[in-house]
Amino acid sequence: ILNVEQSPQSLHVQEGDSTNFTCSFPSSNFYALHWYRWETAKSPEALFVMTLNGDEKKKGRISATLNTKEGYSYLYIKGSQPEDSATYLCAFIKGGTALIFGKGTTLSVSS
Amino acid sequence: GAVVSQHPSRVICKSGTSVKIECRSLDFQATTMFWYRQFPKQSLMLMATSNEGSKATYEQGVEKDKFLINHASLTLSTLTVTSAHPEDSSFYICSATAGRNFYEQYFGPGTRLTVT
Numbered sequence: 424i425l426n427v428e429q430s431p432q433s434l435h436v437q438e439g440d441s442t443n444f445t446c447s448f449p450s451s452n453f454y455a456l457h458w459y460r461w462e463t464a465k466s467p468e469a470l471f472v473m474t475l476n477g478d479e480k481k482k483g484r485i486s487a488t489l490n491t492k493e494g495y496s497y498l499y500i501k502g503s504q505p506e507d508s509a510t511y512l513c514a515f516i517k518g519g520t521a522l523i524f525g526k527g528t529t530l531s532v533s534s
Numbered sequence: 535g536a537v538v539s540q541h542p543s544r545v546i547c548k549s550g551t552s553v554k555i556e557c558r559s560l561d562f563q564a565t566t567m568f569w570y571r572q573f574p575k576q577s578l579m580l581m582a583t584s585n586e587g588s589k590a591t592y593e594q595g596v597e598k599d600k601f602l603i604n605h606a607s608l609t610l611s612t613l614t615v616t617s618a619h620p621e622d623s624s625f626y627i628c629s630a631t632a633g634r635n636f637y638e639q640y641f642g643p644g645t646r647l648t649v650t
Contacts, residue, residue: 466644
């Protein structure tokens with residue numbers, strides 16, 4: 424059984440704080456790792472697709488790293504803003520197309 | 535970015551009735567569509583994968599006769615929950631991929647199904 428674990432489950436920070444979350448996944452037969460941001464009542468939005476060991480990707484204040492050998496990825500948010508409040512999902516790709524999701528990390532940013 | 539719509543957003547039905555949920559890719563042709571289900575405090579669980587014009591592939595433990603999937607075109611897939619029961623109450627969400635960028639998926643906003 425393939426398992427994707429995310430930690431922490433939830434997180435509350437103050438505006439301006441930087442934060443990071445972890446996604447752990449099976450390191451064997453790795454194909455790709457996806458990060459999504461999911462705001463309440465909206466569609467999950469793709470943030471990053473990561474494929475190579477050592478990959479680092481950045482979109483504005485959000486960045487992610489990937490270690491396929493040990494099976495983890497970190498998502499960083501620099502200078503959190505209230506609009507960053509959302510659930511952040513990571514998903515490991517299985518068999519070429521299907522995604523296996525973690526339970527997500529719910530971030531709440533107070534102003 | 536690519537947009538996927540899903541309809542309805544919420545539905546309440548009586549036990550024993552059937553409910554159809556539609557998933558449409560609005561501005562791209564989806565080679566593959568996926569249906570997920572999420573129970574409270576759980577992760578999105580893949581139910582089935584469907585390619586246009588062919589039968590859906592169901593994940594282990596998902597009853598294909600209960601959850602009917604039709605993918606008649608490159609922009610539309612439907613999920614019909616037949617003879618729904620209260621335990622089918624859940625959040626159902628679809629996604630679609632154009633097969634590019636390591637199968638990046640675009641999600642609909644989901645459907646909250648409540649069976650009374």
